[in-house]
Amino acid sequence: MAYIKDIRTKTFQDGYFEYTATTGSDIQMCEDKEALLQAFEGELKTRLGACSGIGLSNYGSLLYTFLGENLTEITQAEIVSAIQAVGDNYIEIREVQVNIKNVNLNRGQIQIEGIIMSIFGPINFKTQFTEKGCD
């Protein structure tokens, strides 16, 4: 019995834009770990405040504000903090451990790896963010 359930999404090759995964004409569903990871990643790449119009003013992250910034110790710490702040929005997540893998300033990309300590067990995540915004 799943605790949470959601529509499964896939991303295009750019790793950013999503579409609904289907089998034939039916949508696919995902559960627990997968559903939580998908939601977490989706929120990371959404600009904080972008969903205010639908009553979710605290949905999204501040990661987009670091695109194009110089990667200093302080900036790294702030990025980690921004990611962990997203984790704080989920009662299913106890802690997010973040390791900044690479920041490509020329391409405006941030590659991140981490582990989400959740009620479903540890979930590894690896994602990258481009200069494209949610909105």
Add this chain to the structure above:
Amino acid sequence: MAQSGQDVLDSLFNNATTVGLVPSRFERGRIGLQYAVLAAEIVGWEITLDNYKQEDYLATSVVSDNIIKLAAPQHYQTPALASDVMLQIGWAPNYTDRVDTILPFGTIVGTIDSTPIQYTIVSQVTLYAAQSFVWVRARSIKTGLDTMVAPNMLTVLLPAIDGIIVTNPQDSWGGADAEDPTVVKARAMGARYSYEKGTSAAIDLFLSQIGLKSYQYNLIENSFGSGSIALYVDTQIDEYLNEIVDVVNQTKADGIYAVYEKANVINFTFNLSVNVSSTIDMTPEVRNNLKGDITDIIVNFVKFNGVGQNIIASYLIHDILDVVIDKYQVYNVSIISDPSLNRYDSQGNILVNPNEVLEIQNVAVSIVTE
């Protein structure tokens, strides 16, 4: 009343968990985001519906256009009015090349401002060479209070004509703005109040709402002098009369003196003489049917004639003849009056006092075959 977004979201998730689409509420998932979008849209529509509801009643409407439309049955908005003015069109001093000049309908005269107030003359006028000036009436092109002009403001003739000058020695008149919607609303509500409060029509309306038919009572205005009413009701039930009194007391304007009484029942016997053509075979059965029909007609007539209303003999005879003239070949019906009752006037009408109601005791019909 529109629901809040949270209420709608709760409802969507409750439905989703009830039908088993999701096991629990996961607001930040894809389904949660979609529901948030749906909730925002639904709330928007509910607010729209609330606005519609607000706009369907004059007292709550706030949109000017709606106020004017809703008020129209009670009070029609006074429209914006154009201004009128008398123009004096004459020859310029010392102008010697005078030629008879026609100024056609629609010639424009305006003020000298950068955004001039303009009038058009409303009839063709000719300024003859021998005249000093002519008078002509003009009306503002636009409507509203701001079309009014003070004396000698209209001095520009369009197109200008050599040697001719124009002015308005007097103020304009008549220009007015359309009635403000808040005033329209107030006047319409006031009109509605006057329809429904303190008038006999209002009392009739409220009595009908408690099931009292118009023939069951007699409402007399100014019965005991100005500012009084009398109400006589065809009932013998005290409780019913009390209920009626309560309604009228709530409806009538304060300060109106009112008397409420049960109508006096007058037992009455009708005596009629009916002449029937000899060509019809008046068997006992036919006679009984004729008497029965006439009795029914009279009973109904008296019932619906109502409290305190005279019985107009010609109306009653007409009703009877309408039914029996062909059916029984009746060619005459007459009501036989009883002078001792002192209830008949010179036309044979039956007099009923305002506080009385007739009750048919008997209908005696004598049939004469000729």
